[in-house]
Amino acid sequence: MMVKVSCARPARLVRHISLATAFGLATAFLGLTPAEAAKTTLSLGMTVEPTGLDPTIAAPVAIGQVTWQNVFEGLVRIDESGKVQPQLAKSWQISPDGLTYTFKLQTGVSFHDGEAFDSAAAKFALDRARGADSVNPQKRFFASIASIDTPDPETLILHLSEPTGSLLYWLGWPASVMVAPNSAADDKTKPVGTGPFKFVNWAKGDKVEFEKNATYWNKAVSPKLDKVTFRFIADPQAQAAALKSGDVDAIPEFGAPELMSSFTDDAKLVTKIGNTELKVVAGMNNAAKPFSDKRVRQALMMAIDRKTVVDGAWSGLGTPIGSHYTPNDPGYIDLTDKLPYDPEKAKALLAEAGYPDGFTFTIKSPQMAYAPRSAQVMQAMLAEIGVTMNIEPTEFPAKWVQDVMKDRNYEMTIVAHAEPMDIDIYARDPYYFNYKNPAFNALMKKVQETTDPAAQAKIYGEAQTILAEDVPALYLFVMPKLGVWDRKLKGLWENEPIPSNVLSGVSWEE
Structure with a gap:
């Protein structure tokens, strides 16, 4: 609709009306307040504060949830459907033998401090990730890169030592983002990337602040937000209160499923349940007795009713799984019936393994809500087969990472593995499960030797079956993405194919 406004004010006087006054007149005429018409700020709540802001040097997913696709970008990116898309590399070619990847890079791209992004910068980032001194949490992603050529600023060539069918997908991860030679050392506390937002401030224990990158290279994705604040609120009740009061605009991963219904009648908010x-x-130390005996691990799995765990731990909002794989992943098989809930058979297996009277052990439980809740439900179920499980609350991430991931000083633990398609963790050595199975390892090697999706799906199916039978961990459920945000906020991802809060497409509806 076209609106015509007439004004009899003298022309000379009109010229002296400030822009702010003119904007106020226009918004008032349209029935909007200036705040409604011009809101370009966002306050986004998170449960866990990141330990740093550089996803290329530490594993906690909260790091990428703040900086990936906001401050830092990769050669490629993962979109909301989980597919690989071009980013700092606008195109690529793969040689027929799968050993040479040639990337054509975007031109005219700079890091936030003005340093140029080109093939030399890309080579620096990849060499840093794959080098002998690398502390990259996904260093294995780059293990097959034998050498890197930069024939010109726009061309990057990776020479591989062996075919790596997942390489492009891995290059889209937070751990693979491009960092600059002059600023990489300080990225942990002052991140400098090529993305749509620039780092402003980190008030530890409270918030991280970004501002719009006014010179962002990708004009097709011009960010609509001028300022973004990540607020760290651990307590779910406090999260709910902050949402209802408007203190935060969105919590894309709300921490309390039992409170989701409390937002139903709030006209300002919308709830989303995504994937x-x-x-x-519940991972077990497969190198320690009694968990070194497969029969014991199988018995514990058969003592657990997964649906009851989902009901008790996450208000019924979750999908039971029988292996380390989600229904979203290619080649998924529902293996929850492989070792179904059967306490009597569980007791018989324990007796066969030499534990007719059960045993006692300790589970290290991080403080995230799902972990102690799940542990308490499991504790009651295991007691029914004579097994006593003591629950030891464990601070996450620092103490948990030290005790479990680094020292492997534990019997059982419980954690939500957030990495997509990470079934290959059971082939890593060392890794906290201390699980060793040459047949499984061979499958993980075989899956990288092909880029054919159907062949890969078949191999992943075989791998799932091995884990469901061997039970190096008790497979419980997949958590949903519980989002709550202002009804006028548009563009937040409802699903999470990779842990993230991608804000480049987020805007406010006027």
Whole structure:
């Protein structure tokens, strides 16, 4: 609709009306307040504060949830459907033998401090990730890169030592983002990337602040937000209160499923239930007795009713799984009936393994809500087969990472593995499960030797079956993505194919 406004004010006087006054007159005429018409700020709540802001040097997913696709970008990116898309590399070619990847890079791209992004910068980032001194949490992603050529600023060539069918997908991860030679050392606390937002401030224990990158290279994705604040609120009740009061505009991963219904009658807010890759598993130390005996692990799995765990831990909002794989992943098989809930058979297996009277052990439980809740439900179920499980609350991430991931000083733990398609963690050595199976390892090698999706799906199916039978971890459920945000906020991802809060497409409806 076209609106015509007439004004009899003298022309000379009109010229002296400030822009702010003119804007106020226009918005008032249209029935909007200036705040409604011009809101370009966002306050986004998160449960866990990141330990740093550089996803290329530390594993906690909260790092990428703040900086990936906001501050930092990769050669490629993962979109909301989980597919690989071009980013700092606008195109690529793969040689027939799968050993040479030639990338053509975007031109005219700079890091936030003005340093140029080109093939030399890309080579620096990849060499840093794959080098002998690398502390990259996904260093294995780059293990097959034998050498890197930069024939000109726009061309990057990767020479591989062996075919790596997942390489492009891995290059889209937070751990693979491009960092600059002059600023990489300080990225942990002052991140400098090529993305749509620039780092402004980190008030530890409270918030991280970004501002719009006014010179962002990708004009097709011009960010609509001028300022973004990530607020860290651990307590779910406090999260709910912050949402209802408007203190935060959105919490894309709300921490309390039992409170989701409390937003139903709030006209300002909308709730979303999406998909994630968060696989809740109770990992066992397969090198320590009694968990070194497969019969014991199988017995514990048969003592657990997964549906009851989902009901008790996450208000029924979750999908039971029988292996380390989600229904979203290619080649998924529902293996929850492989070792179904059967306490009597569980007791018989324990007796066969030499534990007719059960045994006692300790589970290290991080403080995230799903972990102690799941542990308490499991504790009651295991007691029914004579097994006593003591629950030891464990601070996450620092103490948990030290005790479990680094020292492997534990019997059982429980954690949500957030990495997509990470079934290959059971082939890593060392890794906290201490699980060793040459047949499984061979499958993980075989899947990288092909880029054919159907062949890969078949191999992943075989791998799932091995894990469901061997039970190196108790496979419980996949967590949903519980989002709550202002009804006028548009563009937040409802699903989470990779842990993230991508804000480049987020805007406010006027």
